Amino acid sequence: MALKQFPLDRTFLVAAWLEAVLYGCFLCVFSFGVYIQITSNKARNTHNRVMFIISIAMFLLASAHVAMNCFRLIRGYAEFVDGPGGPVGYLGQISRWDHIFKDTLYATQTILGDGAAVYRCWILCNRNYKFIVLPSMLLVASIMSACMTDALFITIPPSESIFYPRLTHWITTFLHGCGSAEHNHHWSDGVSTLADRTEDGALSSLYLFIEILLLSLYSVNYNAQYILLEAVTPTVGITFGMITIRITLRSHREWQLSQTEPGELRGGIQTIGSVPMRRIPVKITQQIQDDARSGGKNSSMDGISS
Template identity: 25%
Template sequence: MAFTVRLDTAFLVSSVLVGILYGFSVLMFIGTIWTLTYKRRTQDINRSTVAAATLLFLLSTVDVILVIIEVEDGLVKYRNKFPGGSELFFADLLQEIFIAKNVIYTLQTLLGDGVVIYRCYVVWQSVRVIILPCMLWCGIAAFGICWVYAPRSSSPVSGGSYDQTFIAGEMIWITAFLTFTLATNLFSSGLVAYRIWTIERKVSALRVTKRKIPLLRVFVDAAILYSVALCSFIVIIYAYSSAVFYVMGDMLIPIISIAFYMVFIRIAISKHTQDGWSSETERGTLQFRIQPWQSGPRQSDMSWPTAQK
């Protein structure tokens, strides 16, 4: 007997999990802004990173608001008014809130993958390296437009459900969208990790102290977190249906934010530690240069001791 999930139940569980993940992402966002701005001059703040983190936070916040409104409409406001009850209400793909959530998820995915590609370019300083990631990013945008626009080009048949042709086509768009973003994330993160690894090998002999938390591991952890989430949702699509993905897909938005906040915080801490180490080195060098001039005995030290009465 196949295991089935009611959409209203899935929406309720998903909204709770989204709230938990969003709360954690808010804490990560606060930590990101604090790490990027604490004890830093205005000209030293990385404005592009702050802007990206703020956009991720705003998109996550808007998505949570839409989830709350949709759950309240389906379970309370239109529970007895919508034909077929709350389950068919959540199965209606033509609702404005539903389409708005898809747009937000597409925008956040494009923003996150764009940050990964830009980070890859900064590390490699080569346009040729990011040609394939940029092509994949364009594919993400194209498939995102298709799977957002697809529900508007169709209408449900009797009973509020959609025909199998539409469902199969929708699953193709969603799968292609997730596959392209997974490939972009893995390929770009792999290039960044490889570049950092090669640089670490070259300078490891010159470094006096080793980092307690290697920056490479942070990139790998963030890539694994996002990749596991994407693979899980791809399995959900084929195990159940695309409608279940629309419900559980809300959890991907805070997961994307959390993954990037992890990287932002670690990079800021690493840069702050490196700047502090450089300052300590400069002060130590200056003290070493001044010390020989002060090593001679001072005039007060050369006086004879006086007899104590």
């Protein structure tokens, strides 16, 4: 039984709304990541700095992408409402400059996310290059297919859609390459700890799920793929931002432990939250009664305990 197509005019509205919601989530994650970076400046290392720079680039790309979607939505439903095909005729025309620019932002964000995953894999594998050969090849394939897709957009007739036969091969290759690179990042890693693989994999599961679902919907020419397509750009940023925050917090914790005196570690200093508890001197008075040996006399001992 064939899927009933979701109306394109509603599809573009829902897609823009979902991207705006996810972008708001990304904004919160990015802001918290900046705060963590500022407050943990003494615990920074080269790996943390690279991850933070990539996070900034992703935020800028996501901001430009949501702004372009807003621009296109206003033009489509306000300026082109009475034009040929109405809003759908404008928003669905993939050869327009604003669509090509928006798609380029999406492809760049996805490739940057996959490149960051390969870099993260290389770090976790103690900089052993043999573990990133396959992910790197998939990354190169994604870059080539993205460039070919954007180049073909210019030559597509205005009446054709994203499901044009000349495009499907390159778009499918791009989506498959992105999903495979993300998968191999987690499971080709044989040197990193199980905790690192599990935590990174859990944070990336949402992004991987959206990519697989997007590929499935595009393969059956279903219009709802537009909704997931617009959700990818902020989702990549959210995923990477959460991983960056986790890495920074762990580095900060390790730095704190390195600054602790060995004697204090052995003594087991207790804390309330992050505030260490101070020793308080306590005066103890003991009163001992020995009727048999002292004839009923009382003796007292004073001491200081801490």
